[in-house]
Amino acid sequence: MSKIIVTGCNGQLGRAINKELLGDSRYEIVNTDVFEGDGITPLDITNVDNVIKFAKEVKPEAIINCAAYTAVDKQESDVDLSYKINAIGPRNLAIAATELGAKLVHVSTDYVFDGNGTRPYVEFDQVGPVSVYGKTKLAGEEFVKQFADRFFTIRTAWLYGDGKNFVKTMLGLSDKYDEVSVVKDQLGTPTSTKELAKAIHFLLGTENYGTFHGTCEGDTNWADFTEEIFRLAGKSTKVNHVTTKEYLEKNPQAAPRPAYSILENYMFKLTSDFMFADWHDAIRDYLEEIL
Template sequence: MSGAARRVLVTGAGGQLGRELAVRLPEYGYEVVALGHGELDIADAGAVGEALRRHAPEVVVNAAAYTNVDGCESESVLAYRINALGPRNLAQSCERMGCELLHVSTNYVFDGSSERPYAPWDRPNPLSVYGATKLAGEEYVRHLCTRWYLVRTAGVYGEGRNFVRTMLRAARERKTLKVKDDEYISPTYARDLARGIARIIQGGLYGIYHVTNAGSCSWHEFAREIFRIAGMDVEVVPVPSSGYPLPAARPANGVLSSPDGPALRHWREALAEYLREELGRERHA
């Protein structure tokens, strides 16, 4: 990039994706203002407007969300405030300021009944409060903002609470684990997702993108690969979702495809890099 760096304001900077965006966007020549929830509550319309006026970004990347899928079932009002009204506030402020908005959403806007990976043009039909509130956020962005990018992703892991760390922790407590084998995703490394988002912004082509690491697997397969790479002797027993009841329904098929989104490396390669760093930190802790 030539000339002055474009300024990007990242919301949700304390989360797994937000942390990576703060580090990776400068690799692409962007100046980043990274705001965590303590610095900006996107559900507060006045605070959002003030933050955009103060920092004057050219692009806003919204990585803020209430992502506790089961918690959303019992805290639906809070989920709606963060996942729907937050994007509404950002969309309206971005429109007033004339800046671009990239909003991060989820595969949980789909019901999982498709026999193929979901494309950007497929009709959403969420099964859970989480999915419904995220879809409401998408609709606010699309209707209230002129210059928008919508990025749906799935199975994100990085620096924070995630499935990989949960599996590693559980394996140190017991040698047999039960993991669902009838729900499919494309596990996505937050670092790769952040770089994909940077490339989308660079392209300047507004619209809907599905961005995940390549390939797909069941949660059971994902767990087995975690332990294989980590060199841990753990028996992973496949179980159906019906044997692992949770408050929120999940889509059986959560795999996404995108004809024109940034291509990311295979999920196994990304997981191997993540685990090398994760286990290396543990050894030196």
């Protein structure tokens, strides 16, 4: 049985990875996170010596990096910590993976692009992050390329799963208010951690290394997505469609959000037969599970 180290196991994706791999007898999961817990080993991925020492003890077949600093607004004034977690952390894991001959799965984001696109971004498009979060995640990607021999970098977007996320926030607001205001001019693809975990599981069994985009199929905007959430959940809350400018006048944000975040899973389609579910089907399945 091959051992797989999962970093950030308490996060949405980390939990989904555990659920996805649970039934695969080929793998034994070694869960790590910042804090110790039941069946969880504390691991600070920003400390290269600790990472290498731990990896040598475990001798993993693969490392799946689900750890990240994702509070995009806080990072605008917390730059050093952002680089430590989002850039140095992946670098350290890449160094350890290479030393042990292990595969590395690294999860990145649509924020590595400037968000001004007019067609779905493919893996070969020019990057150009505009936020600290995007810049540090791109630096993490570059370190993985530089130090890992066998890696899969997967850029995803609009992720939701078992934990704090946009879907649960909207459902919570619907219990308190008769109407909510949601931006209509930011485009992307809602993606469930369940679907992303399936993709990671698929890649683990291959030698199909490189950078991939991994989102559910189709696209929408935040306001229409909210309406679909409410429709499926049987909520009568009205959704007011507002522009980003209108929203920011009442709700200032430190970090700019990309107006266009639609990713095309081009590498998956070019190099494999793996397909993500349509976002409509994925959100329906998710709500059936949590409601």
